[in-house]
Amino acid sequence: MDDKKIIFSGIQPTGCITLGNYLGALKNWVSLQHDYHCCFSVVDMHSITVRQDPVALRKRCMEFLAQYLACGIDGEENLVFFQSHVPAHAELAWVLNCNVYMGELSRMTQFKDKSAKHENNINAGLFTYPVLMAADILLYKTDLVPVGSDQKQHLELARDVAIRFNNLYGETFTVPEPFIPKEGARVMSLQDPTSKMSKSDPNVNGFISILDKPEDIARKFKRAVTDSESEVAYREGKDGVNNLLSIYASVTGKTVDEAVAEFAGCGYGVFKERVGEAVAEELRPIRERYEDLMKNKDYLETVYRTGAEKARGITARTMSKVYRKVGFVNR
Numbered sequence: 001m002d003d004k005k006i007i008f009s010g011i012q013p014t015g016c017i018t019l020g021n022y023l024g025a026l027k028n029w030v031s032l033q034h035d036y037h038c039c040f041s042v043v044d045m046h047s048i049t050v051r052q053d054p055v056a057l058r059k060r061c062m063e064f065l066a067q068y069l070a071c072g073i074d075g076e077e078n079l080v081f082f083q084s085h086v087p088a089h090a091e092l093a094w095v096l097n098c099n100v101y102m103g104e105l106s107r108m109t110q111f112k113d114k115s116a117k118h119e120n121n122i123n124a125g126l127f128t129y130p131v132l133m134a135a136d137i138l139l140y141k142t143d144l145v146p147v148g149s150d151q152k153q154h155l156e157l158a159r160d161v162a163i164r165f166n167n168l169y170g171e172t173f174t175v176p177e178p179f180i181p182k183e184g185a186r187v188m189s190l191q192d193p194t195s196k197m198s199k200s201d202p203n204v205n206g207f208i209s210i211l212d213k214p215e216d217i218a219r220k221f222k223r224a225v226t227d228s229e230s231e232v233a234y235r236e237g238k239d240g241v242n243n244l245l246s247i248y249a250s251v252t253g254k255t256v257d258e259a260v261a262e263f264a265g266c267g268y269g270v271f272k273e274r275v276g277e278a279v280a281e282e283l284r285p286i287r288e289r290y291e292d293l294m295k296n297k298d299y300l301e302t303v304y305r306t307g308a309e310k311a312r313g314i315t316a317r318t319m320s321k322v323y324r325k326v327g328f329v330n331r
């Protein structure tokens with residue numbers, strides 16, 4: 001075994017993969033994939049914490065898998081799989097549920113936000129979502145979790161549970177660290193730059209799908225909410241402009257200061273157009289590769305079957321250790 005560290009990350013198949021998911025997570029998965037042993041899962045079990053249409057969900061799961069690969073994830077070098085194909089995720093979640101307190105879960109801001117959004121379906125899964133996420137991570141002895149900043153609180157919970165379990169039962173889990181990018185950690189909605197860009201936003205102008213066509217990207221950026229001033233500057237109170245500058249910096253690899261200097265003296269019209277062009281250029285090859293991949297269902301199937309098989313092997317060893325530690329009789 002080499003000394004490469006381990007990464008786990010996933011996206012739940014709800015809505016469509018956005019520029020936020022891409023800059024906050026996927027783009028970093030791609031850049032880290034050769035230096036780590038990586039597990040990238042389409043976390044389908046998380047998605048049923050809100051009501052899903054089963055036919056649409058099955059289709060979307062395949063589309064998400066193809067988008068991971070289209071973004072540049074190597075499906076042979078990494079473990080790429082559907083979470084539901086690896087039963088240990090649910091098994092470990094149960095054990096961890098018995099080691100997490102109601103008080104801790106009630107403090108999770110995502111639970112508060114989502115229960116306000118889905119008043120008619122505040123189910124127990126929505127409440128224990130972070131426990132399943134902790135199981136996802138801890139099963140693989142994960143060292144690093146590349147996520148957007150919205151997941152920081154959940155990751156802290158995963159660390160707390162790992163430490164608690166290790167203290168109670170002896171060294172079992174690796175305590176994971178978050179990997180949160182400097183730029184793109186929290187991409188905001190183009191229509192309401194005080195809220196996070198969300199993949200289930202009913203307003204399609206608020207988010208960019210990574211599969212949007214260049215003309216749609218241009219239109220959405222043109223309509224992006226800014227402010228009543230005219231100076232492209234990064235400062236408090238200019239949420240819309242700040243967001244566009246961060247997006248530009250993240251896709252071009254420049255710093256925000258460099259971006260500000262580049263747009264000095266530009267009006268908002270030109271600024272938005274140029275940000276739109278940079279994003280369209282970044283996403284163009286992804287859309288093209290995606291279209292090819294969706295025609296190759298056999299290849300997609302090989303990727304997710306092979307990934308899940310290897311993941312089942314790794315996680316079975318973790319579960320056997322966990323069950324022994326908590327005192328269950330050997331099978």
Ligand code: AQP
Binds near residue numbers: 150185199
């Ligand atoms: N706006 C964002 N900026 C940066 N990173 C983001 N991430 C999500 N939104 C942003 C990161 O993407 C990964 C997957 O997230 P998820 O599966 O939890 O889904 P979500 O997109 O965070 O969920 P939404 O938008 O809230 O979807 P719905 O509306 O369906 O519930 C994570 O690494 C996350 O940090």
